[in-house]
Amino acid sequence: MLVRRPRTSSSLTEEDVRAAYAAHGAELYRFALRGLGDGGLAQDAVQETFLRAWRARERYDPAVAALRTWLFGIARNVVIDLHRVRQARPWLRDLADHEGLEGAAPATDGWDALLHTWLVEEALGRLGEAHRQALTETHLAGRPYGEVAAELGIPESTLRSRVFYGLKALRVAMEEMGVER
Template sequence: MSPPPARVVTDLSTPEAVRAAYAAHGDELYRLSLRALGDQGGAQDAVQETFLRAWRARETYDVGRASLRTWLFQIARNVVVDAQRARGSRPWLRALADHPTLEEAAPAVPDGWEEQLRRILVEDALRRLGEDHRRALAETYLADRPYPEVAAELGIPESTLRSRVFYGLKALRVVMEEMEVRP
């Protein structure tokens, strides 16, 4: 007998939902925070602050605009940026960090964080497109495959594939605007 499927969390309306969201996304938020901040304590604080801000703003979350995961990552990004700014304005805080952790952790690279967050947002936006447009974009743009090869695999004319990519990109822009993602 297989275990019951994991509960998909779509809100933070109860303490139980927050615990489920933490179980589902806490580890990944911690890893990204650790990579961006470079110390375990700061990463733990960032994750805790992320869930605290999410709990306080739970009424503003709209499942129609973004997944809970995407929303949490946007909050975490802001928390990490705030922590980096605080660290920059108070250099003595860096001396209090866990030095062995700093040596093992990757250097603070906000661009890596931005890239990861962008990838999450694009994945979420792609899920909202129709299957034909999503597949056309995934195969041509994300997999960087040539149009003739993809068209042959899909069994459609190359012009049809090009049309799907064109309209898929337009639809993706609209979805990203709805999600309030800026280029």
């Protein structure tokens, strides 16, 4: 049975959001620009990121994730949403000047992968040692179950159980951090 932690009563104030924009707005813009390849859409993505952050300010819990991590998680979802809109409505691309945008597909320079790595690392830190070790060795290191179980001195079935429940706990931790599938 999964137990969710109660939310804290503190939420972000308008001042907090303004300070977050001053501290992280430029980084979020560069992230969105790399993902979308369009400066105007990147500006829209940053604006939508802070709008969603403001609307969800009661759900922000500094004990679950750092503000920067939470904002980048929101920004990632916004960039994905905007990219999907562009795919679903190709006629919108005809309204823009494409001379400077030739071949401007979403960048594959690793920023999204880096953000994903940070988010997974943050979520793994919230797991118990046994589950974290089982997931790290089997999924991240790609080692066979039998080899890892022998090294840990436990039955393979126990390791498989730890991986199963570790993945469930990891999914819950990432949902609490605001990461969508």
